Amino acid sequence: RPPLTFQASKWEELACSRLSADSKGYVYGSAGVRETTDKNRAAFKKWSIVPRRLVKYDGFPDLKTEILGEQLSVPIAMAPVGVLKIFNPDGEMAATRAAAQEAVPYILSTASSTSIEDVAQANGVDGQRWYQLYWPSREHDDITISLLQRANKAGFTTLFVTLDTYILGWRPSDMDNGYNPFMRADRIGVELGMTDPVFRQQFKERHGVDVEEKMNSAAPEWMRTIFPGTSKGWEDVEFLKSHWDGPIVLKGIQSIVDAKKAAEVGVAGIVVSNHGGRQQDGGNSSLGVLPHIVDAVGDKLTIFFDSGIQSGADIAKALALGADCVLVGRPYVYGLALGGEKGVEHVLKSLVGELELTLHLAGIQSVKKEHLNREALVLEDDLFNSVKGIGLH
Numbered sequence: 001r002p003p004l005t006f007q008a009s010k011w012e013e014l015a016c017s018r019l020s021a022d023s024k025g026y027v028y029g030s031a032g033v034r035e036t037t038d039k040n041r042a043a044f045k046k047w048s049i050v051p052r053r054l055v056k057y058d059g060f061p062d063l064k065t066e067i068l069g070e071q072l073s074v075p076i077a078m079a080p081v082g083v084l085k086i087f088n089p090d091g092e093m094a095a096t097r098a099a100a101q102e103a104v105p106y107i108l109s110t111a112s113s114t115s116i117e118d119v120a121q122a123n124g125v126d127g128q129r130w131y132q133l134y135w136p137s138r139e140h141d142d143i144t145i146s147l148l149q150r151a152n153k154a155g156f157t158t159l160f161v162t163l164d165t166y167i168l169g170w171r172p173s174d175m176d177n178g179y180n181p182f183m184r185a186d187r188i189g190v191e192l193g194m195t196d197p198v199f200r201q202q203f204k205e206r207h208g209v210d211v212e213e214k215m216n217s218a219a220p221e222w223m224r225t226i227f228p229g230t231s232k233g234w235e236d237v238e239f240l241k242s243h244w245d246g247p248i249v250l251k252g253i254q255s256i257v258d259a260k261k262a263a264e265v266g267v268a269g270i271v272v273s274n275h276g277g278r279q280q281d282g283g284n285s286s287l288g289v290l291p292h293i294v295d296a297v298g299d300k301l302t303i304f305f306d307s308g309i310q311s312g313a314d315i316a317k318a319l320a321l322g323a324d325c326v327l328v329g330r331p332y333v334y335g336l337a338l339g340g341e342k343g344v345e346h347v348l349k350s351l352v353g354e355l356e357l358t359l360h361l362a363g364i365q366s367v368k369k370e371h372l373n374r375e376a377l378v379l380e381d382d383l384f385n386s387v388k389g390i391g392l393h
């Protein structure tokens with residue numbers, strides 16, 4: 001059994017000791033020499049929470065917020081993570097049920113091992129669900145449209161378009177294991193594409209048989225469709241806007257120039273993310289770029305943040321630096337690996353509880369910007385002579 005109190009590093013260690021080499025390599029693995037991943041973590045330590053005393057308010061901090069027209073009980077969502085069945089046979093079904101149970105939005109990955117419709121049903125009528133798109137090349141617009149229509153019909157409200165993964169990064173552990181998009185279907189754990197009617201029809205036209213009769217060709221063909229190897233341009237965002245009924249958020253933004261471009265093309269938000277360091281090695285920490293991007297476009301776009309969050313204090317820091325909502329990935333996967341649906345619920349409960357307590361101890365009465373902001377933090381390097389930082393209070 002994992003220790004009762006969720007601590008990301010301990011749950012990670014235990015989950016990794018139990019998982020197969022493929023599954024461990026996939027979740028724990030990062031790009032290159034893990035420089036971006038390590039920087040993601042290190043960046044949180046550069047910021048310190050400066051607690052205020054004798055701040056009188058009733059009850060506990062208010063974590064409720066509104067994101068893109070939806071009421072959230074807490075500014076946390078479950079990041080899109082692919083192939084969850086490699087961690088637990090209930091995969092996305094367990095994860096999305098836990099999300100609904102804890103009233104946290106669930107973002108379904110295009111690389112999921114469960115269909116859009118099954119996930120929607122498990123997430124339930126009260127669940128909040130968002131859809132993540134790995135964007136096929138423009139010659140497969142018919143498949144993109146099919147995915148978007150299915151997701152819209154199944155009650156997914158916001159679309160997250162991942163821009164940093166048109167090809168998978170240089171991931172040594174997956175490469176050593178031979179775990180890649182082109183391996184055998186039974187090992188990869190991807191079913192979603194196999195259920196798409198447009199993909200299925202085209203496969204039959206190409207091979208003369210149904211997907212099920214040639215799974216070991218179908219799986220890599222699907223993966224090549226969603227990771228096409230080439231990027232689209234800014235002008236292509238218009239196509240998505242005309243086929244998605246709801247807000248669109250661009251995921252993977254790491255520069256001010258791209259954040260401004262996103263605002264120009266008229267999307268609703270961005271995710272400041274480097275894919276948990278799984279794509280580009282040698283990059284900046286995602287938390288490091290966050291405040292700069294917030295300063296440039298925070299008044300125009302809803303800002304989501306991910307990459308490196310492991311605790312309630314981390315969430316408080318990202319929100320204080322200007323994120324409107326954070327996405328959590330690896331921690332819930334460790335919960336799934338160790339305890340299925342209950343394990344994911346436990347991780348979510350712990351993160352929410354720790355966030356609430358962190359704010360309470362700091363005298364911060366809500367997640368609203370007027371309470372939780374940069375003045376609630378001070379840069380650690382400045383602390384030695386931080387009369388300036390502390391003087392802000």
Ligand code: HOC
Binds near residue numbers: 081082111179180
């Ligand atoms: C072989 C399956 O978002 C990630 C995912 C997508 C990859 C699916 C690959 O790992 O970053």
